[in-house]
Amino acid sequence: MGQGVEWSLHCCVNMSWTPAGEAVNSSRLAELYQLPAAYLNKQLQALVRAGILSSVSGPRGGFQLARPAEKITVLDVVLAIEGPEPAFRCESILANTPGADPGEDYLRSCLVSQTMRQAELAWRQTLSRQTIAGIAASVERKFPGSRKDILRKLMPARY
Amino acid sequence: MGQGVEWSLHCCVNMSWTPAGEAVNSSRLAELYQLPAAYLNKQLQALVRAGILSSVSGPRGGFQLARPAEKITVLDVVLAIEGPEPAFRCESILANTPGADPGEDYLRSCLVSQTMRQAELAWRQTLSRQTIAGIAASVERKFPGSRKDILRKLMPARY
DNA sequence: AATTTTCCGGACACGTAATGTCTGAAAAGT
DNA sequence: ACTTTTCAGACATTACGTGTCCGGAAAATT
Numbered sequence: 372m373g374q375g376v377e378w379s380l381h382c383c384v385n386m387s388w389t390p391a392g393e394a395v396n397s398s399r400l401a402e403l404y405q406l407p408a409a410y411l412n413k414q415l416q417a418l419v420r421a422g423i424l425s426s427v428s429g430p431r432g433g434f435q436l437a438r439p440a441e442k443i444t445v446l447d448v449v450l451a452i453e454g455p456e457p458a459f460r461c462e463s464i465l466a467n468t469p470g471a472d473p474g475e476d477y478l479r480s481c482l483v484s485q486t487m488r489q490a491e492l493a494w495r496q497t498l499s500r501q502t503i504a505g506i507a508a509s510v511e512r513k514f515p516g517s518r519k520d521i522l523r524k525l526m527p528a529r530y
Numbered sequence: 531m532g533q534g535v536e537w538s539l540h541c542c543v544n545m546s547w548t549p550a551g552e553a554v555n556s557s558r559l560a561e562l563y564q565l566p567a568a569y570l571n572k573q574l575q576a577l578v579r580a581g582i583l584s585s586v587s588g589p590r591g592g593f594q595l596a597r598p599a600e601k602i603t604v605l606d607v608v609l610a611i612e613g614p615e616p617a618f619r620c621e622s623i624l625a626n627t628p629g630a631d632p633g634e635d636y637l638r639s640c641l642v643s644q645t646m647r648q649a650e651l652a653w654r655q656t657l658s659r660q661t662i663a664g665i666a667a668s669v670e671r672k673f674p675g676s677r678k679d680i681l682r683k684l685m686p687a688r689y
Numbered sequence: 690a691a692t693t694t695t696c697c698g699g700a701c702a703c704g705t706a707a708t709g710t711c712t713g714a715a716a717a718g719t
Numbered sequence: 720a721c722t723t724t725t726c727a728g729a730c731a732t733t734a735c736g737t738g739t740c741c742g743g744a745a746a747a748t749t
């Protein structure tokens with residue numbers, strides 16, 4: 372799994388604290404954790420294409436959440452970065468056996484494929500039950516003051 | 531996730547049908563699904579190092595399960611091929627914030643890391659509940675005769 | 690209208706890991 | 720002891736993730 376997932380999740384949590392209608396530019400987000408700005412920007416573009424973030428160009432521009440943080444699941448972010456394909460891709464090697472039935476749908480009938488798919492489903496369900504807002508609330512409970520701290524670093528003009 | 535996982539699982543299921551004490555060589559296993567023989571051999575080596583398979587050299591040599599198929603979980607095979615590290619590796623980017631506490635254990639305290647780890651735990655638990663013997667039994671129930679078919683192709687001298 | 694700021698998208702370079710191949714070492718049977 | 724069979728590790732090759740850079744478009748300020 373690429374590191375863009377970790378970066379994106381932290382950025383989304385931070386943006387859930389910025390006031391609505393105010394965008395934050397990617398350079399500022401990158402400074403927070405000393406990340407390569409250009410590369411982080413690229414990852415955020417993927418979130419825009421997925422409809423998770425919205426971007427505005429020009430001065431005072433940047434990124435912001437496209438919908439309330441309660442409506443953004445962790446799975447949404449992961450799929451936006453990693454793509455929709457499952458980690459285990461069944462190549463249907465059973466179809467290559469010399470005497471195999473070419474009409475069979477081995478993606479469904481293969482028991483190995485079913486087992487791996489079931490596990491991946493459990494993984495996705497766990498991630499789909501956690502939202503950005505939920506993580507943000509836990510952070511505030513565990514580290515009081517971190518929200519104001521982030522806000523001061525992200526928008527020093529207003530705080 | 532590498533394809534070696536898919537290959538290994540199918541091979542383990544097939545070897546759960548071979549008589550105990552009889553090894554099957556990797557070339558024969560590769561023929562079954564038209565896989566590159568040398569590369570499959572390499573993956574099986576990893577299973578040997580993990581204690582899942584045992585190998586014997588020389589004529590009439592090959593691979594066989596090192597313990598009963600009921601004692602081999604799907605997770606065992608996956609970890610042997612993919613390694614023990616989780617798919618999501620937390621880089622603890624929180625530690626890179628300018629005013630961060632260097633003594634913090636961000637792998638535990640970071641909520642993002644916790645969320646991803648929890649999902650991966652669900653994934654592993656699902657896989658650890660499925661055994662090679664369980665898959666083999668499902669295959670026999672769903673495709674009667676496939677076991678004898680495999681056996682005929684793997685050890686034509688005996689069947 | 691010009692300029693500045695910022696996002697956007699693609700092209701390019703780099704490093705690492707997965708994939709695939711090859712040759713040698715070890716073991717068993719003759 | 721020799722030959723055959725097979726595993727085992729080293730070696731090449733390819734694909735992908737990572738990171739950089741540049742030109743273009745959009746929007747606000749001057």
